[in-house]
Amino acid sequence: MATELDKRCRALVAELGLGMPGDVEEVVPLTGGVASDIAMLRVGERQICAKFALPKLKVSADWFAPVHRNAAEYAWLKVAADVSPESAVQLFGRSETQHGFAMEYLAGDDVYLWKTALLDEVPDQGEAARVADTVGRIHAVSARSRFDRAPFQNSDDFHALRIDPYLKYTAGLHPGLAQQIGALADMLYDNRQVLVHGDVSPKNILFRAGRPILLDAECASMGDASFDPSFCLNHLVLKAAHLPGSRGRLLEDVGVFWKSYEPHVGWEPAGDLEARICRLVPALMLARVDGKSPVEYLREPVKAKIRQTAIDLLKNPSDHLDHFSSRLAKEFKDI
Incomplete structure (x- = not known):
């Protein structure tokens, strides 16, 4: 049964023109953050990282934050790419409705x-x-x-x-x-x-x-x-x-x-x-x-x-x- 994260990832891929929902062969949740849901997607030969802001952070204390912060994050990444392209991640687009974006999945020796x-x-x-x-x-x-x-x-x-x-x-x-x-x-x-x-x-x-x-x-x-x-x-x-x-x-x-x-x-x-x-x-x-x-x-x-x-x-x-x-x-x- 598809998870909510799986559904969001497939919808994001379709909205950004990265493929059809059925082209997503794998969705692997990634750990490490408390403020967002993050996943590695396998779309054909490509690996893509998807990130969605959460309204309540994953910590023991009550900690809430507006999900539109995802837009500021994407804008910062674009500035960083302009200022320091050798230290930038490739961006694939952002969804305003899903408060999420896609970027390259960073891996390698x-x-x-x-x-x-x-x-x-x-x-x-x-x-x-x-x-x-x-x-x-x-x-x-x-x-x-x-x-x-x-x-x-x-x-x-x-x-x-x-x-x-x-x-x-x-x-x-x-x-x-x-x-x-x-x-x-x-x-x-x-x-x-x-x-x-x-x-x-x-x-x-x-x-x-x-x-x-x-x-x-x-x-x-x-x-x-x-x-x-x-x-x-x-x-x-x-x-x-x-x-x-x-x-x-x-x-x-x-x-x-x-x-x-x-x-x-x-x-x-x-x-x-x-x-x-x-x-x-x-x-x-x-x-x-x-x-x-x-x-x-x-x-x-x-x-x-x-x-x-x-x-x-x-x-x-x-x-x-x-x-x-x-x-x-x-x-x-x-x-």
Whole structure:
């Protein structure tokens, strides 16, 4: 009996002119995300990836988001293809009625997921610098006056997907930090500097032939430039706490990331942006321990150390990422 996902995939293929519903020979659900249904479709000789936004995310806490965010994600992927074609996925079209789109299915011997490489402690291949360069290039283009911002006026969606579940929910659990976290939440909601991806996480970044391909831009919105670097750096920090054998390299990658991203910053003084990142990363550290979407791989003693360290960094922030990393190295040395 055909599943609802199977039916949607066949309808999407037909609507986008990729084939007839009966041409879909196989629909394989894919795991890894909480905000969408994703599947690999076999259509004749081709493999296609289909993605549909969900109204309720697949997490234990109640977390709802508008399904029209799928349009912003597709628009972000188109911008990325224009700005950095060597780091882009091929797009096959989007359905407004189904809130879904189709793109190439990425697979092959030269394709790997950055999160898997990090957790398996595969030797560094310069991933942090390449991701930072790609993000920086997109931010720089989107900061120009002629950039079309119309598809990305999604502050309320960004609030529902990021500010509320990561910052406001966490602040409610830590009332002593409500002022610091609240100021960060307001900053992210009020600013419209650059096109923010919103989920620059290693789980959403595939490398193909050494180039990063960023996926899952469901939170795409004009926003504060600090968010994307902070979101990515937070994952490096969490894995540094989790993996003693890779700790030094991962904390060093914090500086590597910034060094690759900083040359693209032309919309404001780079030092101002760096200081905001130093304040936002600890809030995100705390959110991935106590927020609506906690990281799944951390042991309880590691969570406790991250929580303690994040609270200290929020109360006594650094202004420079090299100092920030040094403090983390000192705090994490005994876990």
